[in-house]
Amino acid sequence: MLNDSNKDILVLKALNLPTYDFSLRKQGQSTEIFDSIRRKFVALTPEEWVRQHLLRYLLEDRQYPATLLAVEMEIGLGKLRKRCDAVLHDRNARPLMIVECKAPEVKISQHTFDQAARYNQALNVDYLLISNGLEHFCCRVNAAEQRFDFLPGIPHFTEL
Numbered sequence: 005m006l007n008d009s010n011k012d013i014l015v016l017k018a019l020n021l022p023t024y025d026f027s028l029r030k031q032g033q034s035t036e037i038f039d040s041i042r043r044k045f046v047a048l049t050p051e052e053w054v055r056q057h058l059l060r061y062l063l064e065d066r067q068y069p070a071t072l073l074a075v076e077m078e079i080g081l082g083k084l085r086k087r088c089d090a091v092l093h094d095r096n097a098r099p100l101m102i103v104e105c106k107a108p109e110v111k112i113s114q115h116t117f118d119q120a121a122r123y124n125q126a127l128n129v130d131y132l133l134i135s136n137g138l139e140h141f142c143c144r145v146n147a148a149e150q151r152f153d154f155l156p157g158i159p160h161f162t163e164l
């Protein structure tokens with residue numbers, strides 16, 4: 005993960021996800037991590053640390069196709085422009101899941117679910133996945149009854 009020239013790179017908190025090797029580099033005073041979906045280095049923040057781990061988990065352990073994932077996808081909410089941390093699409097390019105990441109020190113709360121639900125007003129997805137790297141919540145959106153049906157874990161892509 006780190007070579008000798010990068011030995012002073014920031015090390016972040018261990019997460020409740022598998023450990024992966026990431027390409028990290030130092031740029032001036034900041035550390036960057038390579039995002040394989042966006043194919044570029046991005047600033048390594050605690051939230052980005054969670055996002056990169058969760059994306060790798062979805063790709064490698066849950067077999068989500070990289071070609072169906074959009075990172076930092078912009079959506080319109082009325083006159084506002086917002087960005088979803090990630091959106092999984094189905095094979096017909098329809099949004100299927102909103103992935104919302106928080107830094108490990110941020111508690112997952114009703115506010116977090118409300119944020120994802122607001123994003124869903126624009127996308128109308130079937131699933132929400134919310135994680136701070138320590139806790140993960142995946143739910144199916146039950147639009148007819150206006151509720152979330154929580155799943156026991158993060159489903160494999162073939163289970164969606």
